[in-house]
Amino acid sequence: MELLFDHVVVLMLENRSFDHLFGYLGKGEGLPDGGATNYLTPGDPTSTAFHSRRGGDFTAVGQGPSHSLKQTNEQLFGTTHEPASGTAGEPMLDGFVSSFRTSLKFDLKREPTESELQQVMNCFDPVQLPVLSTLARNFVLCDRWFADVPGPTMPNRAFVHAATSQGYTDNASWKPAFTCDTLYDRLNAAKKAWRIYYHDSNDVLELYPNVEKKVGDNVLFEGNFLSDVASDNLATYSFIVPAFMGSPEQPVNSMHAPADVRPAEKLAADVYTALQAHEDVWKKTLFILLFDEHGGYYDHVKPPKTVSPDGIAGRTDQPFLVPFDFQRLGLRVPCILISPWFAPAVDSTVYSHSTIPGSMIEAFGLGSFLTKRDANAAKLTQTYLAKNATRQWRTDTPHVTVPVQPTAIDAMQRELLDGSVYLDPHPENRNALRTRDIQDPQHARQFVRTQVAKHLEHYFASGGNSESAGRLSADNQPATPSVSASRIDELRSSKGKPTEPAIRP
Template identity: 70%
Template sequence: MTKLLFDHFVVLMLENRSFDHLFGYLGIGDGLSKKGGVNYLKPGDTSSGTFKSSKGGDYTAIGQGPSHSLKQTNEQLFGVTKPSAAVAAATPPLNGFVASFKTSLAYDLKREPTTSELQQVMNAFDPVQLPVLSTLAKNFVLCDRWFADVPGPTMPNRAYVHAATSQGYTYNADWKPKFNCKTLYDRINADPSRSWRSYYHDQDDILELYPYLQKNETNHVPFEGNFVSDVAGDKLATYSFITPAFINSPQHPTNSMHAPADVRPAEKLVADVYGALRSQPAVWKKTLLIIVFDEHGGYFDHVPPPATVSPDGIDGTADPSFLVPFDFKRLGLRVPAILISPWFKPGVDSTVYSHSTIPGSIIDALQLPGGFLTKRDANAAKLTAKYLVDDGTHTWRTTTPDVAAPVQPQPLDPMAREVLNGTVHLDPHPEQRNPLRTQDIQDPAQAKQFMKTQIAKHLEHYFASKGRPKTAAQQSTQNQYASTSVSPSRIAELKASSGPRKREEHP
């Protein structure tokens, strides 16, 4: 049997971020160029309002964040929600992210979103904002052509990492599907020398979706109190899957990165998993850690997804009626993925992978009984030869980076929430005095920035209008966004403005 570098494989699947959204400005891999990406308010219409990718991501999202249903992902890719067969087969122009976000955000906020709110879908994080993921991406193997298996939401994409099919599901279906297909865990069960374990926080994909899977008392355990002790005791299973927390509480915040939640608790989870392995050299030397995201979450990415093979010939379900047709012959958008082991030199891998690469590679490397699960994992590019086989070309690195999770957000207390909401009414534009604008702000630092911006904006309009509220309500700037300090140049531009506002300039 082929000798492998690893006895243990650990997969942490986070949520809903595109490659460009997290790593577009990382400086390695196929990220955003100096020109960046561009979308227009109406797909392809250059006169409808321009939105360019911008360095500086938003820790929390406005509303519920961008939509990522199949229907809305179609609009993000092709500019229409129901592309014809010819359009769907062509290279997507990736021109509908802002238009899609406008639809979902108007529904969430119960009002028309402002320009600066719509800009969120095009923003990309500065590497300093994500110190953990950025450090790991630069020091291990960053995959810049890893795609979701479905151009849609969470559940079907998570099904592919477990079973290389979603059996026709393109939507979450309230997590009710009871799949009867074989999974990676069935293949592992068939080899008595192998084992698997699911570490959950509050949801367990495997338990919910695969009721016919045989399991024992060791297969499903809470992450807290078990993962670190399993690593410390050299008791990791052959294959471990970690599901993050989806429910928020002061003691255990959402750490999945699923919008609109703050991204920093997910950074801490990654740091905790990496730190646990790194602190145990004997285990670290025989363990591969894969960090990957289930789907793009509706955020902009500039790389068109490629065609692929249907896993099992099952077309997308057409019930309920709001679903749109899909044949599973194209992949979803690019997502961040990092292969972490000191056996690997830092680098970028531009091989086209998808989530099905994971079960396909594990089955291939371990030669598990029963073979591949579907045509999707059988045809997916494998990690085996390049990363998993001990062929004598890999050298162990004795130095690996320390990572420190960023300061974690603290929830607002009732008094802080009341004060924050009060600053909404300082807005010089009456239609913006809506408390819905602050309902998604959970972090004190973000609250402070919002409040300072509201005060500065109020004063600028006051000075520019000489204290006349009706005049202030009609003033706007075309060239400068509101910021946390009073700007003389903004006051001058406000004085010069007249008539209906051409662009909202709200924080």
């Protein structure tokens, strides 16, 4: 087989579902018409309803949604005690809010507010993610790419490297020393070059101590990736590990909640623009941008069944672990296949992370597959990696605009932010705990503006009566940073309604 590409570059970011990032993109299968709803008690329409909402949160409250296997079971099935196979019932995907409530109560040491719980159902407006939205619209967006495990980071990263996690469904403090073969073993055996570009943590190095390494197989991303592209020195397979540890010079750019999402946008732009600037390398390089798992954020597509990679059952040797047989996939995550050889398209083939080692092994002739999972996974080989006489080289690939990067909030800004909660017309909302997880000035500015606008709207709707203002609510129009005449009208029409104890939007 003659291949279109000599190099494959994979950037795996963290913890975002397809709907959470691309539900409002207008390309691929985003949110259903009319949106989506979860109830505080799964399946109980008499409990508080939370609807999908256009507008994501740059940072998360607490530590963000839980995405352990146990909590993912609740998100899928409404209960944490689902049988290992998940065959007791079809996933209804109605437990995201309930699961988030559990994790937030632990993080915050108090009952979370409705506005905090809403975060798990919020989905980004494309204008908030200019880099990812541009790439998704202009290249191949896979809208049926699933995590291999309905659980957290480590086992899902294990599947992109080895098509198995050898029974692990939790992060296990990153201590497992896996004994299975990996994609890197296959590349070594075939005398093909590979390189890991890391920022701080390096999951390949940590999880696979037996992989034979050469000088230059593991290098820092800074300086080295751009240099390797510029000098036409990319390996056959490159894997980029984002920054998990934050610093003023290098903020967390993995998108792992609760960190800000914008540094990850910059990382994606850095990889893309480096390739775009060197056409000779760009012509022979496939860039795959994907996410390890859903991070506990809402998605409406039911994960499909799959095959166990090696027959190893999920470990239950810790009290927090629940049974799992590895015969169903995790939730849907974003994946974009990026090359000027590809016209803008949507690919709805069912893929998973095991598609990557399976495709590399098949396309580059690296021998046998690693497990039954990558052997059975749909491959990218014929559709994308093999040469095709009908493909046309594009000269219209877009340039991307990197969003303004977050900066730390200073002491005076913190004081003003905390004070803005006392503008809230509803007394039960006047609590500085609401602002504790706001860390950057842009988020703080939006919050303060919204508080001011909400105060003015209630003032005008109540005729300046503060007691009356506290009883008004606008259930159909959430507060925004700008004063809204239609929201004032809705508030006026709500006069006489009893005050509700919950936090209002």
